[in-house]
Amino acid sequence: MKALAAWGLALALLVGPAPARADCPPPVAAPTAAELQTLAATAVDHGFLWRLRRDGHESWLFGSLHLGRPAWALPGPALREAWRRSELLAVELDAGDPATLQALREAARPAAPLSPALQQRLAAQARAACLPEQALAALHPILQLSALTMLAARHDGLDAGFGQEAVLLALARAEGRPIVALESAAEQMRALIPADPAEQRRALAAGLEQLEREAVRAPMRRLAEAWARGDLAELQDYARWCDCVHDEEDRRWLKRVNDDRNGPLAARIAALHGGGQRLLVAVGALHMSGPQALPRLLAELGFEVERVKPH
Template sequence: MVIHRCFLLVLLCCGMAHAACPSPPALPTTQQAAAWAAQAPDRGPLWRISRDGHSSFLFGSLHVGKADWAYPGPALRAAWAQTDVLAVELDPADVAPALQAAGPGAPLAPPLAARLEAQARAACLPPGALSALPAMLQLSVLTLMEARRDGFDAGFGQDLMLLAWAKAERRPVQALETLREQLEAIAPPPDQLPQIVDGALRQLQRGELRVPLRRLADAWQRADMQTLADYPRWCGCADTPAERAWFKRINDDRNVQLAARIAAAHATGQRLLVAVGALHMSGPQALPRLLAERGFTVEALRPAK
């Protein structure tokens, strides 16, 4: 199951837990935070993209992390120092009103809706906590809750780290997509929705998400682009024609528009640090490839080529 970036979900995931529930993260002490910030290694893939006489940077982010991951390493700090604007998938300020306007989306058959609610109870969420969300976002919340069992949390994702950094420095933030566009992208056709929800619930109910989540996080932090490129082969989330079509829709198909908007923003003379989910950097429509086709010189900084 791909984890989507929707900051309201972070709030929904924060609640009291007992021993059988995914534990909320422990916040670092002041001393721990200072040590982690001073010693942070580089994590995640990073590219310099140059055109029109100036450079921007493209960072493949992970939307969950561990407490000590929420600090930039040397390469990302250097990219930050050479840029003026942070570009991210979504502006978090747009999320809550857009979700309220969007509504719960296509309804599920009662047995499938009951299974989704049962899985929310198993994750220790209050009854009905997710019912106002579209089914695919409900699954994203449940995926985030499952990630907590291995010490990962959306609060330590790279996007939030960079947004907090930008806020502290009053750096402009530019959204590359609207929430409406993301919701339209992640919603499968109505005739495929039950199959995709059923497949994701089976993974959750069988405890089969934790291994691919750990593998994804490990590949991301090492900037292992081959493992990331092979994600559909080992995630257990793209095994059927409907699942493969859905994955292409939310990943490859969105990249075309993302590349166009990155290129347009760069063309205005802005020096961008672009942070987009790392899976968008792989596949036949990988963002570095699309930007190269648009005339950018693309230089991999991590992993170095």
């Protein structure tokens, strides 16, 4: 269940619509205009929000989830206040930017053919996910696996279209607010795809085995529920209950996609803030956990870091 740790939103945007089939999860309907008004009026805070102070001004750090439900999508009062008081949105990647999507497609191309056995297992999971044939063929197999893992969450009403990062990006575009990507497509690909082909095959086989025994939905639900109630202790314990860390190679993988990225993320946040801009930074919630959690690293860089409780 590694997909939520990296690149979930961008992957979802590269996947086409699923065909109608009796055993497919029903699509999550977009709210009507009237429903949006109700959601906006009743929205409550979810996730993790910190106020950052340094250099005489404030920024905000928001731990988001790349999946969501319609009722979670719109920002609650505390996040709306952070939005009002900031002037620039910083995200891991701006997956709505055509140039970024093209760079992702270029970086995500398959490197080498799979063995027939692995290819058959991957194709079987694509069919189980109700995808059109060849829908993921242009992606590296590791990224196909990540997309399939994300799509499994549709059975539980969780959809990438309702992740709060997607909503914040849409709001920024509607208002003409500047958007800054904290990482490049190439950096994310280096984190997600192991350099060693043998390690790639091992990771693919292990992930397919999780999908085949239907072991990904329960951890995704648990993570989503922990995020929704702002349970930082549960998030910190992710490696124990995610069913994705079984040996030293898995621990190295989690370190590469989470801890190893946090140092550069913190440095780029600090540089943007140091330029005098008031930021709202929205990055995946798992970056708020572990020994190199972003709030801890930012405190080490001289920020006063204060958790903002829901209103």
